[in-house]
Amino acid sequence: MLKMCTKCNENKDLSEFSKCKRNKDGHQYRCKSCDSKVDKNWYTVNAKRKKELSDRWQKENPDKVKKYKLQKYGLTVKEHDLMLANQNNLCALCLKPETDVVPQTGEIKALTVDHCHVTGRVRGLLCGNCNRALGHFKDDPNVCDAASIYLRRFLS
Secondary structure, three states: OEEEOOOOOOEEEHHHOOEOOOOOOOEOOOOHHHHHHHHHHHHHHOHHHHHHHHHHHHHHOHHHHHHHHHHOOOOOHHHHHHHHHHOOOOOOOOOOOOOOEOOOOOOEOOOEEEEOOOOOOEEEEEOHHHHHHHHHOOOOHHHHHHHHHHHHHOOO
């Protein structure tokens, strides 16, 4: 079945149109290609406004933002908060509080969820410095051990 795009005025197969329950035929008025161009143009023209709207929404909905961010690690807010309490709000590695600051607000950042990049398993909550250090060491325990041995040689 063919449909005419209201933007490019070409007859195209219905598969070229995104679904839309509000419209009689169940598809958008513009084809996917034209829709993409319109969206890209809107985001280009309104990038600053989009950022402001996004920032405002995140500020007004911190619980939803936290829940969304934790989902990618398979954690619930309750599980995260329990882990944080069990760590006494301290980094699981250096046992110190987070010191990294959010540049826009000046607030102290939350501890980062540390996870294995191979298995996806959550290991604990780390401060930004420790999380970056593990990342630079590519999560390789042998490199971490070697760094420890190296540092201990110069402790006196």
